[in-house]
Amino acid sequence: MPDTFLDKDTPANRFARAREAQAAALLEDYVEMIGDLTAELGEARVADIAERMNVSQPTATKSIARLKREGLATSRPYRGVFLTDEGARLADRVRARHRTVVAFLVRMGVPEEIAELDAEGIEHHVSQVTLSAFEAVLKGEDPA
Amino acid sequence: MPDTFLDKDTPANRFARAREAQAAALLEDYVEMIGDLTAELGEARVADIAERMNVSQPTATKSIARLKREGLATSRPYRGVFLTDEGARLADRVRARHRTVVAFLVRMGVPEEIAELDAEGIEHHVSQVTLSAFEAVLKGEDPA
């Protein structure tokens, strides 16, 4: 499994790697949100996506176009947005990772609300190895 | 103290907040690196900055221009780059935070190398509250 979900290959140094993770982050957020909206409302509409992401509707449309290009979502003009199988799998992994990071931070003594805020940025940079370490801590196999 | 070092105000939701943190991240990295180079070599040259950041020289020049605009660094044409007092203070905080995040991840059982890689992305999204929680864990006040 790759370190970040959308990575293809491993970049040269830590800065290049962080840049790649960042590029994937936005797509990950959109995919997760579209998954959430679909589960809640049966479909993900552009207006709802834009509202939850706190961006304007044209910005959401543009990002959705990118999701489609990347094979993560589909949509027809003036219709809702849906995840492809690949998009849905990605959404599941992103959601699980998010939950793990939040739970871990809370376990470390971070207040729920702040954990939620910080996790939003942190989660996209947590490698599989680190995620497993977090899970181990949560399971009580405390390494400290 | 602000959650992220360059923040002015608090954005609307977690996504907007993560976007702000990301905008600050690049500047933080440059400032830290310029501080490192100055300490090591007496001055920070554009070519060295570019090499360490793994970007081309013109890209480094452009980012340095932004640092100057933001009042974090100074430079004269064809000469080295130097941090302002504000830049130097920021560099110190960024460096300390980076060390804390790496040490914390290592304590959680993450291998040193991976901790270093992940920290590069994570550190920019760790709020002061979360950072304090990490420090507490490192001091042995284990909350688990």
Add this chain to the structure above:
DNA sequence: TGATAAGTATAGCTATGGCTATATTTCGTG
């Protein structure tokens, strides 16, 4: 000292991810 090498700046391109304004389509309802 003056030619060349090394370092820096500038021009100009790309893509991303924001935005507002406006056109277009779909939907709901009188």
Add this chain to the structure above:
DNA sequence: CACGAAATATAGCCATAGCTATACTTATCA
């Protein structure tokens, strides 16, 4: 069913952050 409201798309703008190619300065050394 047709009209107005709501939703979506499109056009066109901005800044950032990357790149290559090239111009210009500075520095070195024969």
